[in-house]
Amino acid sequence: MIMIRHELKQNRISLAAWTAAVGFLLVICILIFPEMKEEMDGVSDMFASMGSFTEAFGMDKISFGTLTGFYAVECGNILGLGGAFFAALCGVSVLAKEEKEHTAEFLLTHPVSRVRIVTQKLIAAELQVFILNAVIYAASIGSIALIGEEIPWKALSLLHLAYLLLQIEIAAVCFGISAFLRHGNIGIGLGAAAILYFLNLIANITDSAEFLRYITPFGYAEGSDIVTDLSLEWGLIGLGLAYGAAGIAAAYVKYCRKDIA
Amino acid sequence: MNAVEMKGLTKYYGKSRGIVELNLEVPEGEFFGFIGPNGAGKSTTIRTLLGLIKSSGGSAGIFGKDIAAEKNSILAEVGYMPSEAVFYPGMRVREVIRLSSGLRKVDCTREAEQLCSRLELDISKKVDELSFGNRKKVSIVCALQHHPRLCILDEPTSGLDPLMQREFFEILKERNAEGATIFLSSHVLSEIQRNCTRAAIIREGKLIACDSVEALSRTSARRVHVQGELSLHGLKEVRDLQQTGSGISFLYGGDIQTLLQVLAGHDITDLTISEPDLEEIFLHYYLNTGEERRDSDRTDSKENNGNGGEGK
Numbered sequence: 100m101i102m103i104r105h106e107l108k109q110n111r112i113s114l115a116a117w118t119a120a121v122g123f124l125l126v127i128c129i130l131i132f133p134e135m136k137e138e139m140d141g142v143s144d145m146f147a148s149m150g151s152f153t154e155a156f157g158m159d160k161i162s163f164g165t166l167t168g169f170y171a172v173e174c175g176n177i178l179g180l181g182g183a184f185f186a187a188l189c190g191v192s193v194l195a196k197e198e199k200e201h202t203a204e205f206l207l208t209h210p211v212s213r214v215r216i217v218t219q220k221l222i223a224a225e226l227q228v229f230i231l232n233a234v235i236y237a238a239s240i241g242s243i244a245l246i247g248e249e250i251p252w253k254a255l256s257l258l259h260l261a262y263l264l265l266q267i268e269i270a271a272v273c274f275g276i277s278a279f280l281r282h283g284n285i286g287i288g289l290g291a292a293a294i295l296y297f298l299n300l301i302a303n304i305t306d307s308a309e310f311l312r313y314i315t316p317f318g319y320a321e322g323s324d325i326v327t328d329l330s331l332e333w334g335l336i337g338l339g340l341a342y343g344a345a346g347i348a349a350a351y352v353k354y355c356r357k358d359i360a
Numbered sequence: 361m362n363a364v365e366m367k368g369l370t371k372y373y374g375k376s377r378g379i380v381e382l383n384l385e386v387p388e389g390e391f392f393g394f395i396g397p398n399g400a401g402k403s404t405t406i407r408t409l410l411g412l413i414k415s416s417g418g419s420a421g422i423f424g425k426d427i428a429a430e431k432n433s434i435l436a437e438v439g440y441m442p443s444e445a446v447f448y449p450g451m452r453v454r455e456v457i458r459l460s461s462g463l464r465k466v467d468c469t470r471e472a473e474q475l476c477s478r479l480e481l482d483i484s485k486k487v488d489e490l491s492f493g494n495r496k497k498v499s500i501v502c503a504l505q506h507h508p509r510l511c512i513l514d515e516p517t518s519g520l521d522p523l524m525q526r527e528f529f530e531i532l533k534e535r536n537a538e539g540a541t542i543f544l545s546s547h548v549l550s551e552i553q554r555n556c557t558r559a560a561i562i563r564e565g566k567l568i569a570c571d572s573v574e575a576l577s578r579t580s581a582r583r584v585h586v587q588g589e590l591s592l593h594g595l596k597e598v599r600d601l602q603q604t605g606s607g608i609s610f611l612y613g614g615d616i617q618t619l620l621q622v623l624a625g626h627d628i629t630d631l632t633i634s635e636p637d638l639e640e641i642f643l644h645y646y647l648n649t650g651e652e653r654r655d656s657d658r659t660d661s662k663e664n665n666g667n668g669g670e671g672k
Contacts, residue, residue: 101462109448201446205502208410209463210436358373358413 102216106193106223113188118231121181122238128173129242136164166243167254167326175322178235178262183292183317185231186266189224190273190346191288194354195280203359213355217278221347224270232263254326261320264336268316268343269295275346278353281360313338361424363388363510363541364409368418371404378404379565381418386543386558388423388509391536393552393559393573394545395642401565402545403443406514410440422510436464439508443515445495447487453498454483460502468505475501478527493519500528510541517551529555549642553577561642576641581613583636588628595622600640611640 107114161168194217197203206216236259243250273288280287299317301308312318312335319335364386371378379401386392396402407413409420411431420427422434447456457476461468476483479497487495496519503511511532517525532555536542546552552559553573560570569576581599587607592598597614607630612619616633623631 101459105448105459109450200449201444202448204412204442204444205447205460206463207412208435208438208440208442209460210432210434211463212432356414359407 100219102211102219103223103226106220107226110189110223110227114227114230117181117185117188118234121178121185121231122235124177124181125174125235126238126242128177129170129239130246132166132169132248133246135169136166161323161326166248167251168323170251170255171258171322171326174239175258175262175320178259179265179317179320179322180292180296182228182231182235182262182266183269183296184289186228186270187273187288187292188285189227190270191277191280191291192285193220193224193274194277194350195282195284198280198360199282207359214351217351217354221271221274221350224274225267228263228266228270232259232266235259251326253329257325257329257331258322261325261331261336264339265316265320268339271343272346275349275353278350278357316342361388362386362421363390363423364392364543365421365424366405366409366418367420369405369408369415369420370417371401371408371413372416377401377565378416379408379562382562382567384560384567384570386541388541389536389539390558391532391542391556392544393556394543394562395547395549395552395559396545396562397547400562402562403514404565405562406440406512406543406545409512410435410438437509439503439506439511441496441499441503441511441513441516443518445492445499445519447495447498449488450486452484452486453481453490456487456498457483457501457505461505464506466506471507472501472505475504475531478531479524491519493521493524496520497524500531504531504535507535507538508540510543511535512543512545514545515547516544517546517548525551577635581611581636581641582616583609583632583634583640584612584619585609585630585632585634586623586628587630588626590623590626590628592622595619611636 161171163169163172197206207213236255239255239259240250243255269292273291276287276291295315296317298311298315299321302311302315302318303321316339319332319339325331362385364384366382366384369382369384370380382401382405394402394405404413408415409422409427411427411434414428423437425434427434448459451459453476457468457472461472475481476497479500481494481497481501485494487498490498496516500516503513513532517528520528529551532542532544542556544552544556556573558570558572559576561568561576585604585607586609587605590608592601592608592610595612595614595618597612599611599613601608601610
């Protein structure tokens with residue numbers, strides 16, 4: 100437990116900043132929805148007729164005039180991308196930073212097994228993802244209540260669950276990468292998250308790139324599909340969690356055998 | 361029981377040499393010095409002993425336990441002070457000390473307070489704001505607060521002012537008197553000479569000497585200071601030749617009769633022949649270019665002194 104507490108304490112400012120930033124943008128989006136709704140008839144037609152751009156963001160399947168449609172695209176993108184970046188940051192830095200900041204010598208010369216260190220650091224990284232998502236979920240519900248709209252519990256909860264699973268997977272994969280890095284490289288994590296996001300956009304644009312949905316977690320966190328079907332694609336989620344499990348397994352294998360510089 | 365034991369311990373980083381077939385035994389309760397310049401393999405040896413890196417061959421054990429198999433129980437009895445004192449950013453001194461004891465799952469509050477008091481360490485400060493010397497003090501507290509049976513100290517005094525160095529060695533001597541083993545890695549030879557009972561010298565990854573500090577200091581080589589006109593023609597085994605005003609100074613490892621005969625043929629006004637200090641012994645081992653020379657000098661040292669020290 101001591102490493103979990105230590106990690107949470109070390110990252111409290113980063114967690115607070117990311118939660119505030121993503122939460123603030125999300126709340127602003129929700130608060131401007133009533134005004135947007137009045138102008139949405141024309142806007143929805145415009146968004147629905149932008150060709151590939153429309154398909155890329157799933158705007159051909161939903162209506163911007165409804166809260167769920169608006170939320171799935173606007174808020175979904177904010178939480179999807181912002182949350183993915185945060186999860187990648189948490190995962191990719193948590194092991195590598197010890198060597199980068201030369202604290203590994205301090206930590207690993209205490210009677211703590213590397214398995215315990217990896218486990219507690221993994222829990223700490225995923226816990227931060229949970230905290231960010233819990234706060235944003237609460238802020239989202241509060242904001243919807245504030246603008247007087249009925250809360251679409253199922254659609255909202257499924258959307259947030261999908262983004263939580265997406266972030267857990269990205270954090271776990273980046274955690275695996277972290278074990279291989281000596282000097283820490285936040286860019287690798289952020290770059291990986293961005294690539295996964297754009298892979299999904301490509302998969303949405305063309306049928307020939309449909310297979311990319313089996314690679315990127317954004318494939319099962321497609322807001323427009325979730326609010327339309329009111330269900331999640333558990334097959335893709337299972338595959339994504341398997342990628343995450345592979346990342347975690349790689350982290351244990353590598354870090355427990357690694358020479359610490 | 362041996363506190364530290366290495367048998368053929370070898371570490372290569374790819375093709376680069378780290379340490380090569382080190383054989384060393386440090387009995388429990390000893391104040392042991394480990395000498396070598398940068399890059400000789402001191403830190404690699406210590407890192408292998410602590411399980412930070414895996415050896416390429418041989419074995420290393422602490423208190424009879426194999427580091428590869430029983431690392432955690434070994435580390436519970438070891439206090440390690442790295443040469444670089446680096447801690448987590450943003451933490452206060454008291455938090456770092458508490459984290460260290462927490463990782464050991466022991467309450468070291470009283471001992472930590474005493475150490476901080478003796479070392480004049482302000483525990484309310486953030487570690488980022490501390491000077492290198494003060495960070496070394498934090499490192500000392502973390503290494504000693506749990507009363508380890510073995511203290512492994514890598515260049516511990518760099519950054520400490522002379523008064524703190526004295527206090528630090530006082531603490532180490534107390535711990536040693538209580539039964540703790542001290543493994544002191546340093547290239548400050550005077551502190552090895554003052555504090556250690558035995559020492560090993562490492563060169564290019566290989567152990568080239570291991571003996572009591574007294575025996576190492578009593579090598580056959582002598583420091584010779586001569587005032588006057590002279591030529592060293594005819595003298596072999598002359599090293600570290602220096603001009604000193606109107607005379608010269610050199611390390612002489614050859615036959616003393618030959619030296620006196622050569623000197624007698626010159627117009628000299630003053631002559632001093634003394635035992636070199638450990639620093640000069642160190643140079644003697646390092647500047648010596650021939651392996652055979654080194655080996656023969658060590659043999660001479662043992663035979664001449666008859667001290668029974670165990671060379672490795």
